[in-house]
Amino acid sequence: MNHDNYSDNYIRSILNTVKTIAMVGISPKENRPSYFAFKYLLDRGYRMIPVNPGQTAKPILKQKVYATLSDIPEPVDMVDIFRSSEHVLPIVEESLRLTPRPQVIWMQLTVRDDEAASLAEKVGLKVVMNRCPKIEYGRLSSEISWIGVNSRTLSSKRAQNLGTGLQRMSLGKSDKKDAR
C-alpha cells in the first residue's frame, strides 16, 4: 500500500463501510481539532466512541468516554488515532487484540507510523495515515467545496444530500473495482 497517495475510491470505500468509529485522544474542549472531527462525524451519522483515559468522568457530546479501546463493550469498525506519531504503535497493537478486530486504522493529519501500519496490514486491516476523516468526508461529499477548498474531484453527476438537513451531503457510491 502506498501511504503517500490514496485513491479517492479507497478513502470513499472506507468511509462508506465503517459505522462505528473509536476516536483515541479526543479532547473535551470544543475549540480543539479532535472535537471538531468527532462532532462532524457524529453529525454525519457515524456511531462515535470517545477514548481518553483522562476524560472518563463526563460524556463528550453525550457519548460515554472509555479509558482504553479494550474497555469498549461493542465492536469497533475503525480506530481513529488523534495522538502524535510516537504514541501510535501501542494503540495499533491494542486494536489488533480486540475481538472482533476493527477493519480500519486511521491516523490523523501529521500522524504516521509505517511500522504500526504494516503490522495492521499484515492481518488484513486497511490503513490510512496523515489524513483527517472530516476533511476527506467533506472533500468526497463536496461539502468542503462550499468553503473554496480544492476538492480535486470533477463530476458531471450531482452530489447527493444525506437526507438529514439541507447542508449535509452524502459520500456517493463507492466504485468497488478500485476500492483497494
Next chain:
Amino acid sequence: MPDAERTPGFATLSIHAGAKPDPTTGARVTPIYQTTSFVFDDVDHAAALFGLQTFGNIYTRIGNPTCAVLEERVAALEGGTAGLAVASGHAAQVIVMHALMTPGDELVASKKLYGGSINQMNHSYKNFGWNVVWADPDDLPSFEKAITPKTKCIFIESIANPGGIITDIEAIAKMARKAGVPLIVDNTLATPYLCKPFDYGADIIVHSLTKFLGGHGNSIGGLIVDGGTFNWSRDKKYPMLSEPRPEYQGIILHETFGNFAFAIACRVLGLRDLGPALSPFNAFLVLTGIETLPLRMQRHCDNTLAVAEWLSKRPEVLWVSYPGLAGDKYHKLAKKYSPKGAGAVFTFGLKGGYDAGVKLVSSVKLFSHLANIGDTRSLIIHPASTTHRQLSDAQKVQAGAGPDVVRLSVGLEDKEDIIADLEQGLSTK
C-alpha cells in the same frame, strides 16, 4: 470522472473544476445564488457553522455557493489547496496582508508593480502601520538586502504591468524560503494558463479576476489562492494562523485546517471583518469567462506577438518592450516562466514623446482608450497621463511608465485589423 487515476488537463479543469451540477435542482451551469443568507438546518447546525466546526453557508459576506465554485476553479487551475474570492484584486492584496502583518511590520515588494498596487502599498498601507520596502527585480540581490527581522512577506508580479517584465520567481522564492517568509505572486497578467507560480516556490497567489480570467471587461473581482506550502507554525510570526483566535473561542487555524489554513484565515478573519465580498453575479460572469481561458489566452498571445513584431519595425517607434520578442531583455525568462506566450500587455516608446502618446490614443478607432487590461477588445493607454499620473517622474520611469510610453492590451480581434488601426493612428498628423 474517474477518481485518482487520471489528472485532468488544464482545459478540462477550466470548464469543470468546482462545478458539479447543482445538488438541489440539477442545473448544469452553476446557478447565481443571489441571496444574502442561508437557512440553518437547526440551532446546533447554526452553532457548528459559526464555530467553524462544519462546512457550509451562512451569509454571502463570508461565503456564497456561486463564489465558492469560482474559488475552487481558480485554486484547481493554479494547483493550490483553496481559494477565496473577493471584490477586487486590490481587496485580495489587503486581505492577504491583513492575515500576515501587524503594525510596524514590513513587506518587501518589487518596485515594478502595477501602479495601483504601488499606490496602495506606499500610501494606504501606512494607515495600518505596514511599511513597504521596495526591491528591484532587475537586481535580484536587492530583495535579499531589503529583508529585515520585521519582514513578513515578499510580493512580486509574475509578468509585471505595464512593462512586460518577467520576474525570476524561482530565485526570489529561494530568498523567501531562506528568510522564513511567504512569497506572494500576483499572477494576473499571466494567468495559470501561461505561468504556474506554485511550481517555482510561490506560497500565495493573488489575482485580479477583472483581467484575463474574467476576460470580457464586464466584472471587477479578485481572488486569493493558498498554495498549502508554508509552515505558519514554525515561529510566532503569524499569530492569525499559529495562535488561539479570540474571534473563534481559541481555535488555532493552522492546526485545525492544515494546508488550507491561510485561505480560511483570509475568509473568516479578513473577509468577514473587512467586508469586501464578491457579488455572486460577478462570480458567475467570471466563471463563464474562465471556461474559455486557454483558448483566449493563446489567441491573445499570438495576436500580441504579431503586433509587437510589426511595431518594432515602425519608424515612429523607438523601442518595444515585449518579452515574446527574440531580442527582448526578458526573452530568456519568458521562455522559462511563460513558454506558451508572454501575455497580451506590453509597452512601446514613441519617438515623439509625451505628445505623440497623447496623439496616438486620441486617433485610434478600434482600440479603446481606457484604464483596464485583459479584455476581448484591444485597449490602449498612455500611462504617464492616466494610470501612473500620481507617481513622481522618477517612480514613473522605474515602473516603466515614462512620458513616451504607450501601453497596449491586445484583444481577440483579427490581428490584421488591430495592426491596421495602429497604422492609421501612427500616421495621423
